[in-house]
Amino acid sequence: MTVSTEGMKVNWGSRTLRASLELLSSMRFSISLLTVICIASVIGTVLKQQEPLSNYVNQFGPFWAQVFNTASLSTVYSAWWFLLILAFLVVSTSLCIARNAPKILADLNQLKENVREQSLKAFGHRAEAALTESPEGAARRIGQTLVQSGWKVKLQQRDAGWMVAAKKGAANKLGYIAAHSAIVLVCVGGLLDGDMMVRAQMWLGDKSIFTGGGLIADVPLKHRLADNNPTFRANLLVAEGTQSSTAILNQPGGVLLQELPFSVELKKFSVEYYSTGMPKLFASDIIIHDKETGDKIPARVEVNHPVKHRGVEIFQSSFDDGGSSVTLKAIPMAAASKPFEIQGTIGGSSSLSNGQGTDAEKMTLEYTALRVINVENFSADGNMGSGAGVDVRKVDLRQSLDKQLGAANKTATQKELRNVGPSVSYKLRDASGQAREYQNYMLPVQVDARPDSPAVYLLGVRETPANPFQYLRIPADAESSMETFLRLRAALADPAQRERAVQRYARQAVGTDKPELALQLAASASRALALFAGDVPDAGGAAAGKAKPAAGLQAMSDFMENNVPEAERDRAGEVLIRILNGSLFELMQMTREQAGLKPLPQDEKTQNFMSQMVLSLSDAHHYPAPMAFELKDFTQVQASVFQVARAPGKTIVYLGCAFLILGIFAMLYVRERRVWVWLAPRDAAYDSASVSADGSQATMALSTNRKTMDGDKEFEMLKTKLLQVPS
Template identity: 70%
Template sequence: MTTTTAGIRPEPAPQRLRALLELVSSMRFAISLLTVICIASVIGTVLKQGEPLTNYINQFGPFWAGLFMAIKLNAVYSAWWFLLILAFLVVSTSLCIARNTPKILADLKSYKENIRENSLLAFHHRAEAQLAGTPEDQARRMGQALVKAGWKVRLQQRAGGWMVAAKAGGVNKMGYLAAHSSIVLICLGGLLDGDLMVRAQMWWGGKVPYNGGGMISQVPAQHRLSSANPTFRGNVLVAEGTASSTALLNQSDGVLLQDLPFSIELKKFIVEYYSTGMPKLFASDIVIHDAETGEKIPARVEVNHPVRHRGIEIYQSSFDDGGSSVTLKAVPMDGAGKTFEVKGTIGGTTELAKGEAAAEKMTLEYTGLRVINVENLADASGGGATDVRKVDLRASLDARLGAANKTIKDKNLRNVGPSITYKLRDAAGQAREFHNYMLPVDLGEGSPVFLLGARETPAEGFRYLRVPADENGALEGFLRLRAAMSDASLREQAVKAYAREATDPSRPELAQQLTLSASRALALFAGAEAVPGSKAQGGLLALSEFIEANVPEAERPRAGEVLVRILNGTLFELAQLSRERAGLQPLPRDERTQGFMTQAVLALSDAFAYPAPMAFELKDFTQVQASVFQVTRSPGHYIVYLGCALLILGVFAMLYVRERRLWVWLGAAGDGAHARMALSSNRKLMDVDREFQKLRDRLLGNQT
């Protein structure tokens, strides 16, 4: 039995390899890679990079947040697929250069003097003329003229005549090599200065991110990178009067600690402001302590003015709190608690026992202290304090696009003083965040108010409770009124005082009727009496629901006005009683008192929606500032600079330098020489026509 292989033609492996190399080194493959890189770069620019998972969940939801984390869209520029695409682009461009460089170099050396004389008739730019003198004399004359004009010339003697071959603009082809080489250099520089080196140490060096706590000096070696690490980018937080020699490199699942060959000591953090109160300058006076030589080098780091030492650049990235000490006063928002003071440091916590801030044990976390708060109060009545440090892109675009009318409002920037940010965390671990201003702010509503902000999650904006300041610029007047509203006996006295003042003593039946109405209104407002089926705890909402449940719809506006007037009167009498009990003078019946009471009514109503029984007022602080420095060792940026320079030179060479070749055949014709000239260029431009005319006139004269 025999076996035949007829009809089977196995494809040789070298042919497949050549096809693969042809694909990888092709222009369409490189353009496809560049397109993917551009799309990824856009995503990396629009989507905030390196944010915690909870931030993505709050903004996009759990599904999209999980997808972003799975495909590393939260860290595009260090994702494995992005680095792989960059590597393929480097390989593709390098292969393209390798394929075309021999051809380009050979073409640069070639003058193509062996072209046939009849082929010159096929060129678009051609001319013929009869010249006096021998072909050799004319060839040498033309060669010298072309050399003086900047051409490279080669003369060739043939049977029957001389060929003059010249070329100019060879830099055009060198521009091709420079532009393609620049892409390779820029990608290599980006890979070198990116996260590749750090990831390589994690893959093969046993380094793992650290996600625990404790002292930096106690972190094990597997979480640390050597000071000889060739490239890194991290942050160093240094408080005033302290020093640090360790940078933190953020990773998706923790941090890596980068040891530095020196320590940075922060002597003083400096911030200067414009007349509006906006920051003008951030700077840090530092001392660099060299670990090897012990040298102490004083320096100043400013924004966009880094300091360089041992190949590491130190940038002023931002600033933070360095552990400021604060004193807070707890003020009851339910009218039942007692005031007390707590002391702590920013970044620390205080345990609140039962009965202090709540019916259960809670933890007070001090999260932030801002000594300067520049707010836009141009339209304060429309929405409270506006943090001008936040950039609202949509609002900015809406203000500048659309109709031709001006929609940008004037700004009234004002420093409204210090503020404290803290969290109250319950026993289950759930926390609410609060932001309270230390000083009352005049929002143009009749009385300065204390702004007490609260929010449930970081994705939300703060909602501010506006508590009016008393005649001493303090919260005590409002707190006395809130406590008096919770006292049934004082409410009863206030109702009687209001009824006596508002009715004629000769008509006791009207006083009795007004007393019943005022007592009912004040009890509903204070939350002492509930509307059946209503969830309102008190305030104006309880009055509104009472009216809707008991008054016909046609009579509700009138009934509402009457009840609000009665409520305002009884609350004023309640405020006077609270001051009398505290041994203070009665409130005068003037415009300022009216503004205070108007704001107090609204604040008392809104206080029922305040998410905590206590608010913490900033009473005193000792600020300790800290600088956040970005430290980078980036040797690849020199490669990137070289690549950018080559890219500029290459693009200019390809766009603005024309490659031209000129041939002149000089054959014997009687006593003279017959000249046949042709010119070629890689681009058809009007300049080529003008140049050919000049060359024809110079070399051949006016004869054609």
């Protein structure tokens, strides 16, 4: 019996109906649907699912993002066309089973003992032998031998002799039914555990997707699913010390709220980290509050160790910030800004203004994230090395991929992993709605491996999430703060302070016995400080059409290009930088004296500190916000992200997987074999007396559904045992 790839043929109905039924029940149609589902599953695996549309725009561009959205490729497994293909595959495969299963089941009990004796000579495996036994005696001996070897045997007496028919490996045909039934079971389980039930409630139960914002308690009932919903898979976020009974189902364009028959209270969240900073283990100690009985059930949820209650499984999916409170100190980056402290909650926002009156710009400070642990690579060959070949005005905490050599855990560079402490992320949004993202570290970081290099505060900024952070490095002073930088920057913007520093520098550099030289040096130093502070509008800044005068090292470079011949720029540049460094050093010493602090010694450590300070002051002019915010204090509140699921189709899918394994094993490793032995008397008259006296003539044949070397060996073995013919 062979399985046909053609469909079911009927004699009733119209021609179109008969053709449609034949196509739907054909194996070729089922294979085509299965191929489409496999391709869609590959797309759903490669393309990250259920992301916001903006993420696809950033990664693939607006055209492909729109294509993905139109074709529902960002939600493949809940797309209408995917569910429709699954439904058609279930119907088509079921019809294939219904068409072929009766034939297969009927064939299981058929040993085909009615085969003609002449037909045995046409088989590839055949043998003949003369036996001393009578046909009946030989038939019974051969049948008994086959039964003892596990064959199903049937003896048939004919006028001309005896036919022994035997069969083994019938499970091969059952493998076809099991494998095809597995496809049906898996698809049915997928349909039950998919969005089909949710969509049915939306179509028939007057439910709709919620696209607004606000508190969960204020969401109308038409956006909520009842706690007896037979199947769902949703996310539940619970902060420490709180409880929740409403999960969120992400849907294209919005969300649905899923009510649970219980509420989950998070008592404590625990997380362990690898040395790389990646989470090693996170678990939640929870209390389940049953709404019906009022019972309080303590439990612990870990990754791959869910908790089940009232048919709903609670999985540990991830963790998040549960509303940590932070205290930030504003660092002035513009003349109009003043230092102040502000408190906020992660996930919240505060209104700010960079001045007073009608011209003041209104901004919104959005607290986005608090990271208590930040593990970075500080090896010399890594991304935070000794500084060789690294732009000191730009820090990228992960700017290069490790090159793989050999095993995946081997890298071309040595790693020096270090926890650099907490960091805070926030956004500053202007009145037009445009925002930049900022990430600032709480503690100074020793970036350079040299022992005398200063630790720096890292103030990061990026325009879009697709871009890496660029960091402003502010050196930490002897008091491990950035106050020296702030005082020096404020003094640099004050012409009177600059003039006093210039006079001090000129007196110390020249002395009092050369007043004319001191006067010239003071003029040069005053010019250098003014250029560096951006207080010279015609130095290549506003006069060149820029929004504001150039400042920092860029202003001095523009001045050199416009006023110094090219042949003398190198020597003049060295002199100008030396004058600038000396003047800034005196200005810094003045600010420390005014603050009641000891002056810094003139050693190599101070020289490295001032070198970084010059770069920081130069780059601060380009900082895109009037203020930066330093993390001064925080109170962390953890939150667990649970996945809650009621999946009645899971058992069906597991059963389907078991059927699939058994079916494939049966079809690949179980061979169906049939043996026939025709036993005829030697006497041509075939009377009873001659049969007993003259023995019998045996003709044996073997058929198998696959020709293999094992089949050849088995035939030789059977020939020896049944016909007593040596191999």
